[in-house]
Amino acid sequence: MSLNELTLTPSQSPSLTKGKLVVSPTQTLGAVRRPVNTTGWRAWLFTVDHKKLGIMYGTVAFVFFIVGGVEALFIRLQLALPDGRILSADKYNQMFTMHATTMIFLFAMPMAAAFANYFLPLQIGARDVAFPRLNALSFWLFLTGGLILNASWFLGGAADGGWFMYAPNSGPVFSPSNGVDFWVLGLQIAGIASLIGSINLIVTVLNMRAPGMTLMKMPVFTWMILVVQFLLVFSLPVITVALVLLMFQRSYGATFFDVSQGADPLLWQHLFWIFGHPEVYVLILPGFGIISEVLPTFSRKPLFGYPFVVFSGASIGLVGFGVWAHHMFASGLGPVSVAVFSMATMAIAIPTGVKIFNWILTMWGGKIWYSAAMKFAIGLVILFTIGGLSGVTHAVAPSDTQQTDTYYIVAHFHYVLFGGMVFGLFSGFYYWWPKVFGKMLNEKLGSWNFWFMVIGMNLTFGPMHILGLQGQPRRMYVWTKARGGEGIFTFGFWNMVSTIGSFVLSIGVLFFIINVIKTARNPERAPLDPWDARTLEWLTTSPPKVHNFDRIPVVRHLDEFFHRKYVEDESTHTMQQVATGEDLVRAEEASADVDIHMPGASYWPLLLSVGMGVLGMGVIYGTPIMVVGGLIVLFSSYGWVLEPSVPDAIDFDTPSTDGPTKEIAPVG
């Protein structure tokens, strides 16, 4: 639609005269008008902008990181000395269940979603995701799920069955409190959020890449996020089934996990781990993606063997669906299953090893800049390798039978998840902070942050290898003095070291928080291209404009931004700088597109999420609440559908004769 065709109707003139409203809202359902605020809290609450949603995801996920971290400290305090009295057995069960659930579902996944939301459209040269309103819905549903999960602390006690929530232990007989109900409902809602988000991001990557960006010219971070979204699309429905079955059993008396009726206790384990194992790759691959951006940038070299990194990431995802039963070696699956799953698990070490060699060879011979982001990236490579090696020892079924349910397992997955995923995310914080907020995080504090975290993490989780091999079981709320042993390097000694380590680790995280506050107060603006970066997200201002790119870039190379700055000299075969990042951004601004379409804000994602939350609470607190929730969902669904998918004439800016204008675009 050409702007010249638009004529002002009398109904829209009041909003124009107010001055504050940039666009006139569309009427939907005959009563509700589309929100149009561009500043203030409303601009955040009803936004569909992928960058704002990314920041909201990141903020909420970080809060949950602190919550989960405090839960971990309680666990370590309880286990520091023999006969710990900090927590009762029941509270201890709740603590480790909620620690894992919070860290996995409310910190790691949404923090990866924060990075994906913010940077995926920027890295592929798009102006937003494919379905901006669904994107907002994902965020609000995730928040609803997180609140429901944590509300259980105040409403009769949290879930206490471990994050895997094995049935029949999680059934009404053995877990009579409401905690498991909150857990089941919170995870179902957060699961819907992830499912919607993953469909959205896959469509965005497959359909909305800038012209010229073939799949093999996509940045590795985008690739890894794409793989993760496919894992989510095909694994989330399986845990949804498990959660629904458990909900039916707990709330409506179904018999699925009732052993006296002849139920099979392995049903839950299979359903859970068919989701649960792809899930661990969902957690780690975004970290792999982030450091695959950071390592080349700070080594001043292209990523070594880009196609190998991409395809090994994809094959990790693929093989990740065929290894779930290695979590169940001790449950008596039979020799054939155990052998097959053991082999498949070992096979997955191959693509992972390929990646590690690629990262090392990326650094090899490079001019390494030891920035905080780079330190965390190198930390990931080393710590993940340690965790990966202990992982291979679990793949060997006889050895795993010894290690099952000991602290050795706890040591393993904290090395891969904390050393791998969390270090990757922190690397991303330092690398992309100037892009998101236009300010540099302090490098010196970053260094303190890194060293405290790396020392703390090794002190905390390193001793757990020894503890596990000495036979300390997981999920044991107390150990006795007699168990502690005599001498120096005893059971008791290593438990104390681990607890001290967890506090060192916390100080590291505290340095990060101080750094963030200090940076926020620092008025100094970051340069546009502080790291001499390689990918498209740097081809715009920091923070990026609402419409991301002044014009959609045309891509010719992998690392397009780098190749616009550097051109190979024919005679010497060296890369010569022809432009700075600043030059390129200014050039884009000078030839900006006019009439850029941007999606319009909407009330419906927030309202629909509230409805879903109320509906979920109805399962616990009775049908009337459920009916209310259902009505809100129904009302907001119709509001959503009737909100035009293509904008009305009055959804556009006032036609402007001088200079570019922005328009409200179709909402997906």
Add this chain to the structure above:
Amino acid sequence: MADIATHEPDHAVDHGHHSSTGLSNNKLAMWLFLGSECLLFGGLISTYMLYRGRVQNGPHPSQIYDIPFTSVSSFVLLMSSLSMVLAVSSAQRKDDSKTNLWLMITALLGATFIGGQVYEFTTFYREGLGFTTSLFSSSFYSLTGFHGVHVSLGVVMLLSLRGIIKKGKITGDKAEVVELIGLYWHFVDIVWIIIFTLVYLIPS
């Protein structure tokens, strides 16, 4: 870089977004959603297959299934796929009244199937097969109930679609919206073919 400067995104086609796959965003999203749904029904079907012979209380599957009755209602549901195809075809020919007619027939056939399921469930319940009776009953009602909810939502979508078309509220590609709901509808039908075969036809 001179030629880069001449590039103009094609606003006229798809509001600044071009589709790299050639599929529209909506259709690709629907395919992904249906892919995910396969795993959802996969989990429920697996649960049923595991538990279908485990009856400690109440009737056994072979004692209560009424194959002729369910065959008829399955036939009704399969015929609704035919009318859905005709609705999509009419929508592509921009024939609004025919589209409305076929959408209504599809919704009616879907509702008939649901009516049959309600009747079947009531009969089973009277014969002593409650939701909590046995492992078989819980997994049977969960699987077929989930499918029934899918069909019911499909009927609601078809009726809403008809209303929205009638009010002229669809400003985008009308035929594609009809096609999207068609994709969902056919998926639900295909799932029923699998359920009917595994649950009713193959003796446990």
